[in-house]
Amino acid sequence: MKEFLVISGKGGTGKTSITAGFAALAGDIVLADCDVDAANLHMLLEPVTYHTEEFIGSRKATIDPTHCSNCRLCQESCRFNAITSTEIACTVNPLSCEGCGVCSFVCPKGAITMHDHVSGHWFLSDTRYGPLVHARLGIAEENSGKLVAKVREQAQRIAQEKDVEYILVDGPPGTGCPVISSISGVDLALIVTEPTIAGLHDLERVRQLAGHFDVPVMVCINKYDLDEAYTRKIELYCQKQQIELAGRIPFDRNVVSALVRGIPAVAYAAPSTSENSAAKAIGDVWQAVRNRLLA
Amino acid sequence: MLITIASGKGGTGKTTVAVNLALTLKELLPVVLLDCDVEEPNVHLFLQPVVNESEKVMTTVPKIDGNKCDGCGKCSEFCAFNAIAIVKGKPITFPELCHSCRGCTLVCPTGAITETPRQIGLVEKGTWSVIKTAKGTLKIGSPLAPMVVDAVRNTAPLHHGDQAVIIDASPGTSCAVVAAAKDTDFCLLVTEPTPFGLNDLTLAVELAKKLGLPHGVVINRAGLGDHSVYDYCHEADIPILMEIPFDTKYAACYARGGRLVEEFPDLSDRFLKLWDVIQHHAKRHQREEPKT
Structure with missing residues (x-):
């Protein structure tokens, strides 16, 4: 079983459209959407969800005002400025509370308890391209990394049970907590970038992150024809860094049209499909990635 | 006026709006531009500021004295972030997971x-x-984005009544965005008119509501995609404050790090008007729901 991740650093470079294309082309796979903060992959796959589960990502402190002596020791000890005191008692701001439990430990009156906090949900679904594990972190929640770990764990379980060859993971943007949780231990990461100054800058940072976790990477340049000079710049950068290019994908309005219809671009048979379509290029990129995974 | 530019979905044009709004306002009032997308900061690619002060963002992590530690495991048990494990009676720390709550230090019975x-x-x-x-x-490999966001926010002037403080947030709706958006006067949500844009906009609206922030929408790449974002805003009574049409000329300008309002001066009027309506909405919100 091999885990293959699609990431980007920069948001909006086309990760999900490309991942959905791979899903349609790959055959025997399990899909995992690890962009738990703003999941989109399901929107192109018409999933039928057969299991939903609460995700307990953290704990939150509660102060019982009848036992609180208002000594404010908790407030002084809280490193997250999550406790405020009124004239009567201390109260916790759940948005700031990280659930460390220090307030509960220091309270001399035993007035503070920690309780489990549901910070999102995860789902098991079936799609026409294979099983999909996805999730939704609650609004303004933390611990997205733990939820990502949950999604990957479920995808691995399903892949093992069904003896499936590949897990295809749609990753989150950025380099923080959920990205770290998505990338650690995968067999290969495809970085989807775009020919812009920000695309190149963010590619460099996410490549460093992959290096930090010893994950091999390939790069694909999406919407390459929007600025071919910049595309060459990115290709030169990859050459210098000895990163294998998986291919270029042209800007193609059919990708947006497919998205509006809720299907992968490769499954959208537009009347004007030409040789230079994004759908064809996504297929070529998948071949390059597959060859690398098999190597 | 302190405003945050957020989006839900990545790559919708937050940085473009932040930079060009700052450029438009700079002749009119003092402008502060804070790049709080600390995982992938991009503002400096469009404005190349002269850096005159840099400060490391520090946190604290546990250091365990092996001579004093008796391997009791109380620290590991207490740690809510799995940053300490006891393996074969010896403690191992994972500093990158540590949230610096100081709990382990407090619970350790031997002061190790x-x-x-x-x-x-x-x-x-x-x-x-x-x-x-x-x-x-x-820092690459560090997961604690919100702490760095807080540090950037702390550089802003305390009293910003007559200034424009513009915060460029990261995509998403999690803790890092909360850190960038909390206690601001207005939350500007940049989206694109596609189903992905709509889905993530609805999440960003929920975030703005949860934080009690007045909010409005900028539609970037207008003309691409479909009408669903417009329908949603109309039904949910969320004001659309500005549209930037999809134009390969704009895309090309952005691609090489150009500044839209300088290359296409007619866009300045849109950004000026945007600022006016933001102020209008923020002030109305303050009148209706005064901060306690």
């Missing part, structure tokens, strides 16, 4: 744990023309 500093990011203050800037960069 002290705190030691660790860098998680960098804040750089600078100026570009008359615009004051600050940029946060999360």
